[in-house]
Amino acid sequence: MTTHKTERVLLLGIDLGTARTAVMSNRQFKGLVHTVVGYPKDIIGVKILNRTQVVGAEAIEKRSLLDLYYPLQDGMLKEASEKDLDAARELLQQVVAMATPAAGDKVCGIIAIPARAALSNKGQLLKLMDGIMDTAALVAAPFMVAYGQDRLSNALIIDVGAGTIDLCAMRGTIPGPDQQLSIFKGGNYIDGLLEAAIRDGHSGVHVDRYLAQAIKERYGFVGQPEQRVVVPLRIHGKPAEVDVTEAIRVTCETIVADIVEGIKRMLLQFDPECQAAALTNLVLAGGGARIRGLGPMIENDLREYGEVKVTVSSEPEFAAAAGALKLATELPPEYWDQIGDVVSR
Ligand SMILES: Nc1ncnc2c1ncn2[C@@H]1O[C@H](COP(=O)(O)OP(=O)(O)OP(=O)(O)O)[C@@H](O)[C@H]1O
Ligand SMILES: [Mg+2]
CATH class of the missing domain: 3.30.420.40 (ATPase, nucleotide binding domain)
Incomplete structure (x- = not known):
């Protein structure tokens, strides 16, 4: 009798953000880590920490002993030094390890990245993913927010992150560059x-x-x-x-006027008969969505446009990771090249 070995696949939805990286798995793991890696400034730090690198919140706490590297800045992957790229790689490795793949598991993940990086840093990021996962796809974070909440048409996503505020007009297709806008005031x-x-x-x-x-x-x-x-x-x-x-x-x-201007510009991406629907489907996500009163202030500033409704995502810092995991679960990895750039081994 032959035993049929079923391949086990660990699916991940990751949101690689400037401040925080969120990860969720199809085995119910959910984690949030600060996107920072610290290296001891000198031998004393190595002795105290007994390690040559520290990832996440602990690195911030022990920052007096460490040189800190934030691999993303202003919505882009920093390519300034080898150390920045090493930090990005170490962080991604750590994030995958947090989700505890079992020996022999295939690890496949959809990684949401800031809209700007999705437009210009993809090649570098794909290289970083190579060897960390069996299959990885890179997709713009605001699109994943929309996917996670089934707001795929006549919706406008406003992802208030640490580096940028990304807006994305959803018109029932994968959003292109014209449907996305980044504001440098996160x-x-x-x-x-x-x-x-x-x-x-x-x-x-x-x-x-x-x-x-x-x-x-x-x-x-x-x-x-x-x-x-x-x-x-x-x-x-x-x-x-x-x-x-x-x-x-x-x-x-200070961020409100820019967000409102951004919404007005993105609104023009919709056909006129869809604009009213889009205005009642504004979605705030990202950690900055937790700023109290932001939704009502945006609604008030747009009152000349008729009915406006802003919804705040329930766990805004996980909104993009949740969408990425949902897409990873619904679309088999062999089709991921239809939604983003992919590396596979
Ligand atoms: N309760 C809160 N009120 C206001 N701001 C908050 C709150 N919680 C988190 N933030 C802010 O949200 C930002 C982090 O949000 P998020 O994790 O979505 O950003 P990111 O994805 O890392 O950044 P980016 O999308 O720009 O790459 C930080 O600037 C953080 O200070
Ligand atoms: Mg983000």
Whole structure:
């Protein structure tokens, strides 16, 4: 009797973002890792850490010992140095390992990348994937958000990431370059402004980009504040309670006008008879979708356009990874070249 060996396939949906990489598997694994790799600055760091590299949140925590490499910047893969590319490769390796493939498993993944990288960095990224998975396809992240939520026509996706805000008009086909738009004002831009605003408002206050980001992620809002935001900081080294309400509102609101302008431009990609439908099908995704009040403010700023409805994705930082996994599950890997660029071994 012959035993028929069925090949086991681990399917992955990955969103390789500037700040965070999300991964989901067809075996219910779900993880989020900061897109950063740290290398010890010198031998002392190696001794303390007992490792030559640290990936993700731990690298940020131990940043005083490490040189940090963020492989993506402004929605593009950094190709500045070998170290940046090594960091990208190590990160992807780690992300696949997190999903724990069993020995002998085939690993096939659809990888959502920022829209800009999808338009120009694909070759480099495909090279990086080579050897990490059996089959990998690269697809623009906002398209995967749309796929995951079955919003494939008359929908406009607004992916508020760390490096860029990507807009994508879905018209019932795979979106081309004309249906996508990147705005260079993502969460990192807000963090920089917030750090400066807090420092300018309180002389001698100690704040850095990471602290500003943490404050934004906890309290970020636009429009009317629900309550004052007072945070414990240090001024000239002494503990102090600092009111950052206005600083948060003003800096978070800096992205709204660009988003609204982007929506107006993308709207013209739809046939006139579809524009009203698209306006009631605006979807916010990406970590920045968690900024409180963003949806209502966009709706209000577009009120001259008739009925406008913004939906916030339920777990916005996983929206693209969930869509990529859904597509990976629904379309057999041998057809992936129809939706993106593929490497296979
Ligand atoms: N609760 C929150 N309020 C405001 N911003 C938040 C919140 N949570 C996360 N963010 C911000 O969302 C951004 C990360 O979102 P996301 O993981 O979608 O980005 P990314 O995919 O890594 O970036 P990109 O798409 O630009 O490559 C960061 O700037 C982060 O500070
Ligand atoms: Mg993203």
